[in-house]
Amino acid sequence: MYLEFFGLHRHPFRITPEDDFIYMSQQHSRAYVYMSSAIWSSEGFVVISGEIGSGKTTLLKKTIRNLEGNLKLLNISYTNLESRDLFGLILRKAGLKVEDESKVAMLFQITDYLEQMASAGTPVVLTIDEAQNLTRENLEDVRMLAGMESMGGPSMRVILLGQPELKQAVLDIPQLAQRVKLFFHLEGLSLAETAEYIDYRLLVSGHGGNKLFDGDTVREIHKLSKGIPRLINKLCDGMMMCAYSEDRPFIDPHDLKSIRKDLLGDELSPTTPKTAELRKQELSAPEQKREPTGEMAGIANALMRMAEALERIDNRLANTFPEEQPSKRQSFGTPDNVKPLSPGRK
Known part of the structure; x- marks a missing residue:
């Protein structure tokens, strides 16, 4: 809609992961190095966690795109699996036909495959995105596969990515947690990183003019998004659409107030848990004369205005x-x- 209006040749703020748009903050660079080390280390097993939209999938795409050398990557992104589905999916990712759908038979088939790859000197890397959806049994199966040994060490290297609860799910299985070489959690971007992130994506999209988002606007975007890249994209995209619809070449920070609910859906509830707790305390307290509060105060004020x-x-x-x-x-x-x-x- 607004690409030509702002002189862009690509959409700067899509919410779908695009690895050529990734802004490598300090923490994203560390996560990238950890993932790369897991791929090339004989004992590689890394767990990367982060909030929704923090850039985990984009980082994985970048890692996969930059892979070079002799290895076999088994990348799984669908994780709403039943007990034996994980083994079947691994075999299909390996390019093998499932000979017998029983879990034991598939395990033996995977074991044979890993031994063949180890004999050929080809590392096998299992990457699982959205791993927080794996069941405990799935995670136990991952532990078993990661623990298989060949002449050169473990037969399979593993990278698990998921939302914050993934780390706790792994820690709840001590035998699995002990095999993990590195845990790393992606936080939201800082204020300075948020400003650089926005400018970087505009630059990649072809914008070469004046700075579109001033310091105050970026500060408000950072406050609302908490530095989560996907939310930053949504807010920036919405503000650029507002500017385009009003035929103005600049971003108005006041647009955030009008589009916040539409984009984030975070309208404040009139009754918060704290308010509910206070009401409970008021009901349990001894009866005493006090000024009307809450709804009664509102009704009294309304009657006063009517009178x-x-x-x-x-x-x-x-x-x-x-x-x-x-x-x-x-x-x-x-x-x-x-x-x-x-x-x-x-």
Whole structure:
């Protein structure tokens, strides 16, 4: 939509992983080195965790794209698996036909394959993305495969990537955790890194003009996104669409207020857990006279405003028709803390 308008030849802020767009922050560089070492080390086993959208999949794509040398990569990205599905998927990724779908038969088939690859001097690397979805039994199977030995050491190198709960799932299996050489967690980008990240993606997309996102705007983007690259992309993309729709060549930081809910869906709930807890304490406390709070205070304020509005209307009518006597009004009653309605004139 806005590529030509801003002089771009590629979309700068897609939310799908694109490894040629990856911004290598210090922590992303460390994770990349750890993953590469797991591939080329005979005892390679690395667990990379991070929040949703922190760049794990993009980093894996970059690692795979830069692979060189004699090795066999088995990359699995679908992890909602049943017990024996993992073995079947590994065999298919290895280019083998499943001869017998029983779990024991598939295990022997994988064992034969790993022995053949070890004899040929070809390392086998298993990478599993979204590994937090693996069952405990799946993780036990990964431990068993990683523990298979050949003449040169372990027959299979492993890289697991997933959301923060993956690390705890691995630690809950001590035999598996002991085999992991490195645990690494990807945090959100810092404020300075967020600014560099935005500029880098615009540069790769072909933007060579003035700085689109000023310091205040970047600061607000960082605050809302917590430095998570995917959320940064969503916010930047939304703001550029706003600028395009209004035919202006600059980014207005005020657009964030109008598009935040549409993009992040994080409208604040009127009743937070803390408020609920306070209400529980109020209900359990001894009865005592206190000022109306919450909904009752809102109702009282609304009634007060209605009474004042009616009084103003009554006064205007009295000034318009001074010769008429006020008719007796029906009394509806008002709360104790609401001022009674004025008859309109003395």
